[in-house]
Amino acid sequence: MKTYKAYCIDLDGTVYRGKEPILETVQFIHHLQQHNIEPFFVTNNASQTADQVKAKLKGFGIEAKRSHIMTSAMAAAKYIVLHYPDVSVSMIGESGLREALVENGVKIVESSTDVFVMGIDRDITYEKLAQACLDIRKGAVFISTNSDRAFPSERGLLPGNGAFTTLVQTSTGVDPIFIGKPGGQMLEIIQQEHQFAKEDMVMIGDNYDTDILAGIWFGIDTIHVNSGVTSTEDVLSKPFPPTLTLDNLLEIL
Amino acid sequence: MKTYKAYCIDLDGTVYRGKEPILETVQFIHHLQQHNIEPFFVTNNASQTADQVKAKLKGFGIEAKRSHIMTSAMAAAKYIVLHYPDVSVSMIGESGLREALVENGVKIVESSTDVFVMGIDRDITYEKLAQACLDIRKGAVFISTNSDRAFPSERGLLPGNGAFTTLVQTSTGVDPIFIGKPGGQMLEIIQQEHQFAKEDMVMIGDNYDTDILAGIWFGIDTIHVNSGVTSTEDVLSKPFPPTLTLDNLLEIL
Numbered sequence: 322m323k324t325y326k327a328y329c330i331d332l333d334g335t336v337y338r339g340k341e342p343i344l345e346t347v348q349f350i351h352h353l354q355q356h357n358i359e360p361f362f363v364t365n366n367a368s369q370t371a372d373q374v375k376a377k378l379k380g381f382g383i384e385a386k387r388s389h390i391m392t393s394a395m396a397a398a399k400y401i402v403l404h405y406p407d408v409s410v411s412m413i414g415e416s417g418l419r420e421a422l423v424e425n426g427v428k429i430v431e432s433s434t435d436v437f438v439m440g441i442d443r444d445i446t447y448e449k450l451a452q453a454c455l456d457i458r459k460g461a462v463f464i465s466t467n468s469d470r471a472f473p474s475e476r477g478l479l480p481g482n483g484a485f486t487t488l489v490q491t492s493t494g495v496d497p498i499f500i501g502k503p504g505g506q507m508l509e510i511i512q513q514e515h516q517f518a519k520e521d522m523v524m525i526g527d528n529y530d531t532d533i534l535a536g537i538w539f540g541i542d543t544i545h546v547n548s549g550v551t552s553t554e555d556v557l558s559k560p561f562p563p564t565l566t567l568d569n570l571l572e573i574l
Numbered sequence: 575m576k577t578y579k580a581y582c583i584d585l586d587g588t589v590y591r592g593k594e595p596i597l598e599t600v601q602f603i604h605h606l607q608q609h610n611i612e613p614f615f616v617t618n619n620a621s622q623t624a625d626q627v628k629a630k631l632k633g634f635g636i637e638a639k640r641s642h643i644m645t646s647a648m649a650a651a652k653y654i655v656l657h658y659p660d661v662s663v664s665m666i667g668e669s670g671l672r673e674a675l676v677e678n679g680v681k682i683v684e685s686s687t688d689v690f691v692m693g694i695d696r697d698i699t700y701e702k703l704a705q706a707c708l709d710i711r712k713g714a715v716f717i718s719t720n721s722d723r724a725f726p727s728e729r730g731l732l733p734g735n736g737a738f739t740t741l742v743q744t745s746t747g748v749d750p751i752f753i754g755k756p757g758g759q760m761l762e763i764i765q766q767e768h769q770f771a772k773e774d775m776v777m778i779g780d781n782y783d784t785d786i787l788a789g790i791w792f793g794i795d796t797i798h799v800n801s802g803v804t805s806t807e808d809v810l811s812k813p814f815p816p817t818l819t820l821d822n823l824l825e826i827l
Contacts (some may be wrong), residue, residue, distance in 0.1 A: 447697065454732060455731075480700075488737045492732075495823070535762065
């Protein structure tokens with residue numbers, strides 16, 4: 322089995338399901354760390370800060386390095402700094418997105434005609450959505466942390482940021498720039514900040530349409546695990562299958 | 575000029591623009607009433623009750639008969655009673671929709687796997703949208719009062735019920751049944767309750783994609799007025815133009 326320098330591991334459906342750890346993945350991560358390899362954690366979830374992700378992983382017995390946690394909120398903030406330096410940004414989102422913007426020196430305002438960035442917000446209001454539509458109609462660039470239409474909860478599948486993004490897109494007629502997987506932004510930032518060669522990177526996840534496609538489009542190896550959204554059977558029927566399909570990550574130890 | 579028994583007149587963009595009456599239409603309505611013709615008012619706006627619409631029109635000097643006011647909320651309630659009698663219904667919406675359901679004897683519950691009906695709700699919350707998605711995923715029929723993506727306000731175009739409907743549609747993958755214009759439900763109810771022949775009915779409005787198409791699809795005459803969303807020029811370029819295009823309704827007195 323080929324080994325890599327950068328194991329980029331999805332969280333929900335790969336490391337845990339909701340509040341339950343996936344024990345094989347936890348064991349796999351411990352194995353990597355025993356061999357002095359610090360894995361990267363790559364999540365579309367923009368609601369949590371890096372410290373909140375770190376604390377959640379610690380609850381599952383995983384000591385993650387804060388600098389190895391990459392959320393779509395952090396990638397969105399870096400994308401804005403790179404492409405729209407020195408602008409004021411309006412936003413819809415939770416603490417993960419707000420902190421990522423502040424940490425990257427982005428000025429957050431109530432209303433901006435420069436850039437509007439959208440992440441999941443469980444305290445959504447009509448007024449927030451109305452202001453977003455007005456900003457975008459006045460010309461603000463429309464950035465969305467991720468296109469996930471739904472996410473699992475103990476109650477069932479709940480509406481995700483992609484569904485809210487569609488609301489604003491439908492109302493304004495303006496298409497968003499999506500940052501999260503299947504986009505390659507998060508993987509590209511990891512590559513650039515740590516100077517990895519692409520052949521030393523692998524993307525590991527349960528969801529073909531986000532995790533595996535992100536890796537394929539970015540041009541790195543991919544490993545699918547059969548612990549979440551997409552079944553191995555479905556993955557193998559795709560025109561572009563992953564490098565490897567596993568039931569769980571213990572199979573490659 | 576042909577005369578009709580049922581003048582079905584759109585409200586926003588035809589009788590008024592936001593808080594301003596369109597004086598030619600007000601005068602036209604007075605003229606009809608002086609000739610003992612009570613016009614019908616046909617609106618996609620599901621937020622207001624018939625009494626609220628009546629009061630708004632009174633503020634513009636129009637004495638509308640309550641029985642001649644038809645909102646997409648009232649049509650949605652009648653649609654539910656007709657097609658899904660004796661079920662419990664969950665809803666998102668304002669007083670217009672709630673009152674219409676209650677008036678038609680529909681039982682409203684917090685969560686239903688029978689029918690979910692959606693209208694504009696300026697007090698929208700994540701929890702309301704989450705519960706709607708859960709109900710629909712469990713099999714509730716998905717009904718939406720109207721597909722309007724945006725509506726005008728003094729601040730600009732704000733997100734309409736069609737945009738919120740798209741959110742739920744995107745997240746669940748279930749297509750809604752739309753009740754309002756360009757659907758013919760409201761016109762059909764007017765026809766049936768008052769026993770009009772279709773040749774005695776006309777739909778009058780400013781918006782080609784809702785008002786005029788509703789009339790055309792229902793099979794009655796249509797009059798477009800150049801006071802709102804669609805310009806006369808655009809209307810005349812359509813493959814199915816209205817029966818008549820006017821700058822304002824005084825032209826046919």
